[in-house]
Amino acid sequence: MSINFVKNPNSIVLPESLGGCCIINRSSGKTVHLNPFQASLWYDWHSDCLAGLSSIFSNLIACDLVREKNCNANPRMESIQLDSLQPVMRDKYVRSYSETPDLTILFNTQSMLQNNPLLVLGPYGSLIWRGVYAQKTVAELRGEAQSIFGNDEVLPFMQRLMNLGFLTSVRDLIDSRLPTEKVIKEFPAPEIQFMLKHSKVPWYCLWEICTKCDSRCKICYLSDFDSVGPTSNAAQRIAAQIIEAGIFYVTLLGGEALHRHDLEAIIATLRNAGVFVKLITNGFQLSLARSKSLATAGLNHIEVSFDGLTPQFHDNSRGSGAFIEAEKALIQAKRGGIPRVGIVLTLDSKNASEFHLLPSFMHEHGIRECYISLFKKVGMSGSNAQMDSLASEAIISLYRQIQIWHSTDPELLITLLPACTCGRTSVVIGADQRLRPCPFVHAKTVGSLEEASLSSLWASIGDVLYSDENFPCQSCLVR
Structure with missing residues (x-):
């Protein structure tokens, strides 16, 4: 059978329980589900294995997941001199x-x-x-x-x-x-990413390394501003668990993460193991010397937070003079040699009126990257804020405008994720060392890194996430 039939490479093969899989034709959306035994035969794909798939082979053909081989479709390339290469x-x-x-x-x-x-x-x-x-x-x-x-x-x-x-x-x-x-x-x-219910490995980790902060932003989702976070030894143990879990990408933030004097040591540990590291800061503590120190530690990317693109909105949320300090931080980060410098812009019902200014703001400040964060009315400050979360229609408008900018100003990288990744491919480590799927919902945690490994806690998130209809916050456009 393997001589006559081949797999359609335009198929998405997702995991299912106990080793089974779901095979989806990416073009038509047609789907075939395989039990664990059938899945093992699918992956092996040789004549003896395919004989065991005879009961569902007609379905695989009907869904164009398996095709009859065309021996003349793509003759073998001639490159004998490279055949012995071992990549x-x-x-x-x-x-x-x-x-x-x-x-x-x-x-x-x-x-x-x-x-x-x-x-x-x-x-x-x-x-x-x-x-x-x-x-x-x-x-x-x-x-x-x-x-x-x-x-x-x-x-x-x-x-x-x-x-x-x-x-x-x-x-x-x-x-x-x-x-x-x-x-x-x-x-x-x-x-x-949004087809996976719960990835085997978290792609992305948001690590609230402390909640101590020198600002009291009206939009803040934190439940307190008092924690200095784990001790240096405990922070290194958490970094080791992040590495062991296979996480690709970590964002460090607070509070204000720059209050941590061991921040560079934590970054160096993660980078030495090949983890991508980003830092989000309000900019108040980002001197030129600190920027150089972060760059030396290996920091990949830094984002300065903005609650508006003019002092009117930013200072209204963060206090008088905050806008100027944030602008200074962008300059110091670039002068200090941090490879990538960007901004994170939090949008709410009031400052969204400034969104159209974003490309000119980025060009003016020499910034290529912006991540859009949507305000959630939660936390000690955010729950009492005068501004509200954006309505679904407004969020859809944001996506449309970003798509236009991608065409008209392609050098700018403006990102707003189209759906919630909480517990799907991302996880949050709180300053209390507890793991939770959602940054905005502090009460829903799955355990402490002082008591269990990150890998084991991640494995348990799927059960928590999909057994609770009210989890995490129901404020994202798409679940």
Whole structure:
């Protein structure tokens, strides 16, 4: 059967309970569910295994998840001189894990001036990445790709992985003029992110390293401003758990994280293990010397918080003179050598009227990146704020405007996630060392890192998240 049929690489293979899987035709949306035994046969894909799928094979064909092989569709590429090549992962900054053998998540955490590549590999791309792990040669990978998918496009994709820094570069391959790729090997990360109910590994961690702060923002969602956070030793233990759990990306914040004198040591621990690290600050404490110290520790990215794009709105939330201090912080961060400097803009019912100013504000301050945060009416200050959360219609308008800017001003990276990732692919560590899915809901926690590992607590979040209809806060546009 394997001689006559091949997999459609344009399929999304999601995990289901007890080792089963759900196979979705990405074009049509047609779906076939496999039990654990059938899933194991699907992943192995050879004649003996496929014989065991005979009971559902007609469904796989009807949904165009399996196709009859066309021997003339894509003849094997000629590149004998590269067949003996054994591709190698580049370095510690290449991080990956598999949701299923046919769905692999890759992230390159090197310090880059643009968005670090996050790839979600489908069946074809996953085959290549598994082969890299298994130390297979190009010839072996090409043979498997031809047998399983009926197409030989291993070399062009390996060339792409080298260009993105996932594989050690090989000059002969980098310089090769290869045919244009036709087979789908990866999917947009947000598309898959919101299809996963609960990822095996958290992609992103928000670590509230303290709640102590020198500001009292009207929009703040924190429940207190008193905690100095874990001791330095405890913070290092948490950093070790983040590393052990396989998390790609950590954002450090408070309160005001710059009150932590051990901040650089924490950043260095995470970066030395290949974790991407971002810091969010109000800017009051960001001197030139501190910026240089953070850069030396390896900080990838810093964002200065704004509650408005003019002093009128920003100072109304954060106090007189706060806008000027935030602007100074942007200058100091760039002068200090932090690779990426951006802003996080929190939008509410009042300051949303300034949103149209964002591109000109970014150009004026020499900033390429902005993350949009939506105000939630929660917390000690936020719950009593005069402003309100944006209505759904206003949020949809934001998305539309951002899409227009992506076309008219493509050098600007303005990001507003289209749905909630709480407990799906992201997690929060509070200053009290307790793990929770949502930054805005402090009462819903799943345990303490003083008592259990981050990995085990993450595994338990799925049960909490989907058993409680009121969790986390029901204030996101899409769950």
